[in-house]
Structures are given as C-alpha cells and as structure tokens.
Amino acid sequence: MIRYISTRGAAPPVDFRAATMAGLAPDGGLYLPDRLPHLTGEDIAALAGLDYAATAQRIMQPFVGDAVPAADLLALCRTAYGRFDHAAVTPLIQLDGRHWLLELFHGPTLAFKDVALQLLGLLLERFLAGSDRHLTVIGATSGDTGSAAIHGLAGIDRLDIFMLHPRGRVSDVQRRQMTTVLAPNVHNLAIEGDFDTAQALVKRMFGDPDIAGRYALTAVNSINWARLLAQVVYYFYAAVRLGAPHRPVAFSVPTGNFGDVFAGYVAARMGLPIARLVVATNVNDVLHRALETGDYAPAGVVETATPSMDIAVSSNFERLLFEEGGRNGTALSDQMADFAAAGRVGLTPEQRGGIARRFASVRVDGDEMAMALRWAHERSGQLIDPHTAIGLSAAQRIDLDPAIPIVTLATAHPAKFRDAVERASGNRPGLPPRVGDLFAREERCTAIPGTYDALTRYLREHATPAA
Numbered sequence: 001m002i003r004y005i006s007t008r009g010a011a012p013p014v015d016f017r018a019a020t021m022a023g024l025a026p027d028g029g030l031y032l033p034d035r036l037p038h039l040t041g042e043d044i045a046a047l048a049g050l051d052y053a054a055t056a057q058r059i060m061q062p063f064v065g066d067a068v069p070a071a072d073l074l075a076l077c078r079t080a081y082g083r084f085d086h087a088a089v090t091p092l093i094q095l096d097g098r099h100w101l102l103e104l105f106h107g108p109t110l111a112f113k114d115v116a117l118q119l120l121g122l123l124l125e126r127f128l129a130g131s132d133r134h135l136t137v138i139g140a141t142s143g144d145t146g147s148a149a150i151h152g153l154a155g156i157d158r159l160d161i162f163m164l165h166p167r168g169r170v171s172d173v174q175r176r177q178m179t180t181v182l183a184p185n186v187h188n189l190a191i192e193g194d195f196d197t198a199q200a201l202v203k204r205m206f207g208d209p210d211i212a213g214r215y216a217l218t219a220v221n222s223i224n225w226a227r228l229l230a231q232v233v234y235y236f237y238a239a240v241r242l243g244a245p246h247r248p249v250a251f252s253v254p255t256g257n258f259g260d261v262f263a264g265y266v267a268a269r270m271g272l273p274i275a276r277l278v279v280a281t282n283v284n285d286v287l288h289r290a291l292e293t294g295d296y297a298p299a300g301v302v303e304t305a306t307p308s309m310d311i312a313v314s315s316n317f318e319r320l321l322f323e324e325g326g327r328n329g330t331a332l333s334d335q336m337a338d339f340a341a342a343g344r345v346g347l348t349p350e351q352r353g354g355i356a357r358r359f360a361s362v363r364v365d366g367d368e369m370a371m372a373l374r375w376a377h378e379r380s381g382q383l384i385d386p387h388t389a390i391g392l393s394a395a396q397r398i399d400l401d402p403a404i405p406i407v408t409l410a411t412a413h414p415a416k417f418r419d420a421v422e423r424a425s426g427n428r429p430g431l432p433p434r435v436g437d438l439f440a441r442e443e444r445c446t447a448i449p450g451t452y453d454a455l456t457r458y459l460r461e462h463a464t465p466a467a
C-alpha cells in the first residue's frame with residue numbers, strides 16, 4: 001500500500017488518511033507518495049469509456065488505499081462532481097486545429113480549485129466522522145482557493161476554517177464568494193499585505209508547536225497532497241479524449257504555487273504520454289527564471305491583472321526539487337535550509353536536467369495576455385479569464401511539433417475577473433446563474449494586520465483546542 005513520505009525526510013511515513021488530515025508533514029516538509037503507480041497503455045485506453053467521477057476513482061484509488069474503499073470513493077466522487085454544472089465536469093473546447101481549452105471552472109465557485117476542494121471537504125468530513133478529533137483548517141488565498149475551500153468545508157462538524165486573504169487584492173466576486181458564506185465554522189480574515197505575507201504566516205503557524213499542537217491544524221492549500229491528487233485526474237481525462245495513449249498531448253498551465261502543473265507532472269510520471277508541460281507565468285516570473293537559469297530566486301511581487309498568480313515563493317516547487325533530486329530528504333532539507341537563509345537557491349545539475357526533460361516555461365506580460373484573450377474571443381466567440389489567457393499565450397509561443405495537440409488549462413471563469421477581462425477585451429462577462437445574487441448577500445469578514453501576533457491572537461480567541 002502507498003505510504004506518504006516527507007520531502008524533508010525526517011517525518012515518519014503515514015497513510016493517505018493521516019497525510020490528508022495533517023496537510024503538512026511534522027518536519028515542515030510536504031507529503032508525497034513513496035511510489036507512483038504506473039498505468040500501461042491498456043490501462044489508459046480503458047479510461048476512455050469512463051465518466052469523470054469513475055475516472056477519478058480509478059486514478060485515485062491506488063493512492064487512497066484502504067483509507068476509503070472503492071465503492072465509497074466512487075460515491076464521494078459522484079457527489080463532488082455531481083455539483084458541477086457541466087455534464088462532462090471538465091469539458092474540452094477546441095480553439096483551432098491545435099489549441100484546446102480544458103474548462104475547469106464549472107464547479108460551485110467557478111475556478112479549478114473546486115475540482116479538488118469539493119472532494120477534499122467530503123474526505124475530511126468522512127475522516128472526522130470516524131474519530132473524536134477536532135480540526136482547525138488554516139489557509140492563505142489570493143481568492144480562488146479561499147472561496148473553493150469555504151464552499152467545500154462550510155458546515156462540517158468539528159472543523160473550523162480560518163482563511164486569510166490579502167485585503168483589497170482579490171476581485172469583488174472572489175471576496176464575496178468567501179465573505180457571504182455565513183456558516184459558523186467559517187472565519188474570513190482580510191490581512192494587510194500580499195498573498196506571500198498570508199502564505200508565510202500560515203506556514204509559520206504550522207511550524208509553531210504552541211499553535212499547531214494546541215489546535216490540530218490542517219491545510220487545504222496545495223501543500224495538502226489530496227489537493228494535487230484530485231487534480232491529476234483531469235490530465236488523464238483530457239488526454240484520453242484527445243487520443244492518449246496513442247497520441248501524446250501537451251499542456252500549458254497558468255502557474256503560481258506550482259500545484260496544478262505538479263499534478264500534470266505526476267500524471268506524466270504515472271505513464272500518461274505528456275509531450276511537454278508548459279509553466280506559464282505572468283511577470284512575477286520566479287518559476288520561469290528558475291527553469292531558465294537554474295537559480296530559484298523569489299523577488300518582490302508586482303500587482304497584475306492575474307492576481308492568483310502574483311506569487312513570489314511557490315510552495316510546490318519543493319516537491320519537484322525532491323523528485324528530480326533523487327528523492328533524497330536529507331539533501332532537500334539542506335537545500336531548503338540554504339533557501340531559507342539566503343532567499344535563493346541553485347538547482348543541482350541533476351535537478352535541472354530532470355526538469356528540462358518534461359517542462360518548458362514562458363513568461364507572459366500584460367499586453368501578451370490581453371492579445372491572447374482577444375484572440376480566443378475572436379476565434380471561438382468565448383471570453384476567457386486573464387489567467388487562462390496567460391496559459392494560452394504561452395501555448396501559442398512554445399516550440400513543439402505542430403501535430404501534438406496543446407491543451408491550455410482554463411483555470412477560472414471570466415466572470416471572476418470581469419474588470420480585468422473588460423479592460424483587456426472591451427467585453428464584460430456576465431455572472432453565471434449560480435452566483436446571480438452574490439452582490440445582494442450579507443458579508444462577514446474581519447480585518448487584521450498582517451502580523452503573526454495579530455493572527456495568533458485571533459486564533460486563540462476563536463479556535464477550538466484539539467482536545
């Protein structure tokens with residue numbers, strides 16, 4: 001059975017249930033499976049007849065093991081993906097002979113995060129029902145993870161969620177999707193600072209024994225392995241529909257925390273013929289620079305029309321460094337210590353070589369983003385969101401055999417970023433019916449300074465101790 005090991009090598013291996021409930025490993029590392037199941041060409045071809053929920057169960061079961069029996073996992077997938085408002089769950093849309101969009105935004109909060117967080121909510125509810133524990137979820141968001149997590153976790157018994165977003169830096173739709181959920185277990189905190197401030201505060205809490213032990217913290221950001229696992233599924237689902245295993249497919253992924261594109265990497269390592277994974281960044285291009293130069297050196301973040309990608313320190317890059325560094329926890333731990341001390345770290349030749357075999361990267365600026373957005377509209381009559389447009393622009397510029405289809409992950413509905421879409425294209429997307437009354441709903445949110453003291457004070461006043 002698959003066990004979960006930490007990228008830092010000093011935490012005991014655990015099963016899927018424990019890894020999901022912990023979020024982050026106790027040594028500060030990120031959990032990864034101790035081995036990846038391999039799918040043969042026949043296994044992949046057999047996915048062609050399955051709907052989304054059945055594909056999800058088939059791909060995830062080996063990772064989940066007996067933590068959730070097959071029939072139950074299928075039922076959870078049917079519930080989670082039954083809440084999407086498209087029969088295909090994640091439909092593929094053809095733009096031209098070569099370019100496709102994989103629409104991941106048909107869930108309750110209109111972004112790809114719903115694919116994982118609808119299921120993660122159900123898994124946590126199930127795991128809690130079988131125990132007497134109380135969990136405190138603490139998360140950081142630039143808008144999409146927060147709304148999806150709140151919609152996935154609101155109302156769960158013996159679980160509270162504290163979600164930090166950077167005040168004034170999320171769109172009005174994103175903010176309201178979070179702050180209008182009035183369930184008593186939901187706490188929205190608007191902090192002074194940017195997304196990295198929020199993410200650093202959250203990570204510090206996990207490393208603080210006084211807080212982490214007292215409140216049984218868990219994470220729903222993509223540092224939680226279960227988030228990524230659920231995202232592996234749509235790479236298989238899309239590639240099979242475009243001819244896998246007989247035809248390779250490339251994916252272009254608008255990237256911030258490196259979660260979504262890492263899920264694609266896992267799919268490739270499991271045997272899916274992915275010709276190339278394109279890491280598409282905006283001008284906050286730490287990942288593009290790291291892939292080009294081998295120097296992972298976060299710099300200050302500037303605000304862009306794609307706020308969900310305005311990230312300096314990209315959490316899941318650590319997972320890739322571990323995988324491509326020989327899965328050596330001690331070496332990775334040293335590398336991360338160097339990073340913490342110097343604020344930058346060089347990749348080893350082994351890591352650079354491994355990464356270059358599977359990935360390409362493109363940095364897309366605001367004008368290029370707007371051009372891709374207009375192109376998609378002219379071509380297909382469809383408005384796409386600015387994050388998707390970053391992915392599409394990268395896909396259009398990548399050097400790849402033209403016979404290989406390239407799928408851009410459409411990570412959000414354009415209505416979530418309607419001001420930016422209007423600025424780029426002159427067209428204002430309407431709100432879909434499921435959020436029609438969003439602007440009439442009451443909001444609840446607490447503003448706090450972006451300091452550790454302020455956050456821990458709030459937590460001590462509002463969180464429930466573990467025992």
Ligand SMILES: Cc1ncc(COP(=O)(O)O)c(C=O)c1O
Pocket residue numbers: 111144145222254255256257258259260261308309387388411412
């Ligand atoms: C709309 C949108 N696109 C892309 C991304 C980047 O995804 P990841 O952080 O998994 O790289 C995010 C945020 O995570 C997002 O909200």
Ligand SMILES: N[C@@H](CCOP(=O)(O)O)C(=O)O
Pocket residue numbers: 140141142143144145146220221222223256257259307308309315
């Ligand atoms: N863009 C993200 C940032 C957090 O990413 P996550 O995938 O690590 O949860 C957001 O929407 O909040």
